[in-house]
Amino acid sequence: MTETNTKKLHLTAFMRPVSLHTGAWRYPGAYPDANFNLQHLKSFITKLEAAKFDAFFMADHLAVLNMPVEALKRSHTVTSFEPFTLLSALSVVTEKIGLAATASTTYDEPYHIARRFASLDHLSGGRAAWNIVTTGNPESSKNFGRDQHMEHSDRYKRAREFYDVVTGLWDSFADDAFIRDRESGVYFDPDRMHVLDHQGDELRVRGPLNIARPIQGWPVIVQAGQSDPGRQLAAETAEVVFCSPRDLASAKELYADIKGRVVAAGRDRNHLKILPAALVVVGATVEEAKAKRLELDSYVHYDSAIASLSVSLGVDASKFDPDGPLPTELPDTNASKTSRAGVVQLSQTEGLTVRQLAQRYGGYSGLAFVGTPETIADEMAVWLAEEGADGFTVTFPFLPQGLDDVTEKLVPELQRRGLFRKDYEGSTLREHLGLPRPPNRFFE
Amino acid sequence: MTETNTKKLHLTAFMRPVSLHTGAWRYPGAYPDANFNLQHLKSFITKLEAAKFDAFFMADHLAVLNMPVEALKRSHTVTSFEPFTLLSALSVVTEKIGLAATASTTYDEPYHIARRFASLDHLSGGRAAWNIVTTGNPESSKNFGRDQHMEHSDRYKRAREFYDVVTGLWDSFADDAFIRDRESGVYFDPDRMHVLDHQGDELRVRGPLNIARPIQGWPVIVQAGQSDPGRQLAAETAEVVFCSPRDLASAKELYADIKGRVVAAGRDRNHLKILPAALVVVGATVEEAKAKRLELDSYVHYDSAIASLSVSLGVDASKFDPDGPLPTELPDTNASKTSRAGVVQLSQTEGLTVRQLAQRYGGYSGLAFVGTPETIADEMAVWLAEEGADGFTVTFPFLPQGLDDVTEKLVPELQRRGLFRKDYEGSTLREHLGLPRPPNRFFE
Structure with a gap:
């Protein structure tokens, strides 16, 4: 157990307000109205912060999913708060926990995306993360004026360029650009402002961004792709990978492949954390x-x-x-x-x-840990030690009880074993995750 | 004075974090770092709510303005929080005051705009307003992949259609669509969901919106246009007009023209409030x-x-x-x-x-009221009585002192005269403004 005592798990909470599980709203004690009830979401994030979770991660869609009406009418996942507005509100009632929003590179503009994440990072004192998605759901295209969904490879090509533009816009101002010298009347140093002037295959964006550099330099970059272009994009750009392996064997294969690609891309393998998604169901007995x-x-x-x-x-x-x-x-x-x-x-x-x-x-047929705090901690320790994961993107089976079971029973067991932090190490999400603050590509 | 006692002013605060005045950050006691300091903004909105202001209104730009570098480097207005993220955060620390965000119909997608305002309306308990702008600043086009700025008339044509799509998306669900019947397992009634399927000249948007109908039905619609197409768009769609007349004579002309167009469009003239922008500077003497x-x-x-x-x-x-x-x-x-x-x-x-x-x-050369609480209240009473205004979009000369002068000195004088509310009449922004909740165009 000595190895696992030096290495710790990272835990993020992958949230839909009522849970991702389609039956969850009918579970005893559930809050079926949580999609539009801020009080419930405040209570969830407050508990997750008390349990020292790395981040609160909002899943998202850009359409009502295309389902047969018999399934659709039973689904609570059709409608909910939009991620930026919700996470900005939740930033005010928390101090440390990271705030990850899903945002699409296919159906949005890099200037808007760069601006909104930078603003959330400033509002929250350096806790924003961007889950880069290319939006696989073909229904979304019809909500954005396109009859044809963009091809998979085209979506990834655009995503890669989009990432370059967004991070370039975040670097529009040097950290020390804003002098605010009352005496001379100079508010900022224009030599410490960079005009991006990006002219690419997919995007043309002049810049500069009309917002100061984010507190984290860049918000943390999250990716979920498992396809080959998805893995490659993650290896080149991501700092957290949220994936869906079926079991430990496939997780280890994915882990080794992505970490190998990270090193091949010239990056430090510890600067990308692999956090498989897992449903966690805790009981007094298995x-x-x-x-x-x-x-x-x-x-x-x-x-x-x-x-x-x-x-x-x-x-x-x-x-x-x-x-x-x-x-x-x-x-x-x-x-x-x-x-x-x-x-x-x-x-x-x-x-x-x-x-x-x-x-x-x-309901949910992906990776699941179902057992007692002890058996689940045993399993998670193996995944960490055997390099199947650097931690987990936790999905709660039902809320609030399923979340309480994790924060009140599983987390203390992980902490007792030295597998999870007892307090936050710093104040930004990068500090929680052990990630460096990126240098500004245009300024020392 | 009896007429003015029955009719009351509406007051909104037109905000940039450091003030719109370019010299304001150097004024004694100013907060030059307010652009990215949430604590300052919390204190401003808390004071405005205590003074019973109708709304807190965020100005916005989609670019660093094109100015000669000698002017640019002295300007504090170049960078600040993005409106949706900021207003969502401020919604949590307030209960009654309206939250108006500027959003562009030229450089954004109706599905995003509809969704974000609906989400802010749900988060805030029915306090959102959309300031529809067509983005006149030609620099913005270069941040959104266009070499040419869209022509004025094309921008207004698109804005009109954009408004139809956004309000249509807000009506995607009947107010009673969400049944959430645990027993039968039916979460919502699909017969109470409408697929917009908009196919227009400028926009094609399928819908439905993936969010329940806003608490206010639709967030309040705000417009600032003074040009002929701007006035016409306002008369057909707006519920608050924020304009910039030079003096009472030109204000009365504008007021009569817009109210006439409102009636010609088949609307109730009281369902559009005209609130000229005014700098307010209060002193113990003139x-x-x-x-x-x-x-x-x-x-x-x-x-x-x-x-x-x-x-x-x-x-x-x-x-x-x-x-x-x-x-x-x-x-x-x-x-x-x-x-x-x-x-x-x-x-x-x-x-x-x-x-x-x-x-x-x-600095600021538009309409200004500069005087004592008494002289300013006298002037405002005349504007109200003579139909130059239904109230004002107040700009503070400097912050925090200029705001404190208004909330602590001018507002009590207006309240004493019966020209301004002593408490909120309801809980939504529509209720503060005396505006009806729009019916759903697709459902009873």
Whole structure:
């Protein structure tokens, strides 16, 4: 255990106001109105800060997702606060926790993005982070005047250039540009202001940004891509990678690949933190935790759940007996074999009925830690020691109880083992994450 | 005085963090760092709310303004917080005061604008207002990938359509759409959701917005245009007009014209409030107030001030003796005769030197009320009674003292006379302004 005592986990909270799990709003004690209830969000972030989480991370979409109406009408994830307005409000009721907003390089302008993150960084005393997304949801294009969604490779090409422009705009002023000398009447030194004058393939942006350099130099850069261009963009630009490996083996492969690309790009491997997304369900016993998860899944309506299972299996699962086991003989299909094998394995290891399998896939079927504070801490310690992760992007199964279980039970266990901080090391998000403040590319 | 006792003024605060006046940061007691100091802004808005102001109104630019470097380096208005992030933060420390953000229809997307204002309205409990601007500053175009600034008439054509799209997106959900019935598992009624599917000349936006209808139905619509298309857009869409008449006579002409256009557009004339922008300088005597203003003007550097005077006169004023009076014989010029006559009149009525005239034009030369609480209240009462204004968009000469003078001295005098509220009438900005909640165009 000595290695894990020197290396610590980083924990961020990946938030939708009611949880990412589609059944969560029906769980006992949940706040179904949290999408537009600031009081609830204040209480969540206050608890996360008391537990010393690195950051509060707002997921986002730029459209009402395209779902069959039977699923859509049951989903609480359709509408909620917009990230910048919400995080700016929450910055006032917190002092230390990082504030990560999702913002799209496909459907926004670099001048706006640079400005809003710089402003959030100034407002919050250096706690902003930008989750760079290229917006994969094709429905979004129709909300922004385009009939065709931009191709994957074009989106990544634009994202790379967009990043260069935004970081260049953040460097518009040297840190010491603002003299504010009352006597001479000189407010700032124009020699310490840089006009970017970017002329690229995708973007033309003159600058300078009309905002002083952010407190962190640049807000922390977050990326979620797992595709090849996504990994490469992350290796060149990201400081936090939020990914979705299925298990420790695939996490280790991803970790080694991305860290290798970071070094190949000439960067320090410790300046990019890999934080897989994980659902965390805590119980007094492993059985209780599993039962909580099954109860949560049971709130996913069968009509909307069965479609998700059918996609994963590549067959129409609505023909099966919902309360029986998954048939052992499944018809041939073009669906991904890995995906189907995952379903079969899950049905066997957990002994789930077709209904329960459907509800798992309709709710949340990614990486999950389900157990006691001790068993989860054991697992997280292994992921950290074996280089599957530098920490986790935690998803709560339901709120507020699922969050309280983590902050009141799991975090103290991690702290007891020396796996997580007992207090913040500094005041900016970069300091929490052990990341350097980037130099200004135009000024000493 | 009986008429003015039934009709009351509306007051909004037109803010830049250090003041709009370019010399303000050098005034004794000023906060030159307020552009990025949230504590100062919290104290300003808290005082304005205690004085029952209708709204806190953030001015904005989308570029560092194009000025000669000698003027630019002396300007504190170059950089500051971005309006949405700042107002969202300030919403948390206030309960009643309205929050007006400037947002451009030329350089942003209607889906983003609709979403951000709706989110601010939900966060603040119904206090958001949108100052619709078409962005006249040609420098902005270069920050958004365009070599050519969009023509004035094209900007207004797009603005009109943009307004239709944004308000249509706000109406995406009926007020009662979100059922959140735990038992049946139905979160919202899809029959109470409208897909806008806008296909216009300038914009194509599918919708629906991924946010519930704002608390105010629509955030309050503010407009500043004084040109003919600007007045017409205001008459058709605005609920508050923020204008810049030179004096009461021109204000009355503007007031009558815009209210006439409102009625011609089929609207109730009381559903648009005309609030001219006015600098307010309060002193214990009229002489003290005038001296404060002259002191403020004296902080505008002569090198940057003289250029403004030259523009207004249409001649190179740097050739005149700075400490002498304006020469009585001025060379012929193509400059606006109205503009030149204004300078000549000012030089005579206030007996200003060339330097003082230059500093007036380099600082703030628009409508101003300079006097004691009593004389200013007298003037404001006349403007209200004679239909020059429904209230004022107040600009403070310097902060914090100039704001304190208004909230602690002028407002109590207005309240004593029954010209201004002693407490808020309701909780939303629409309620403060006496504006109806707009019906949803798609749902009863």
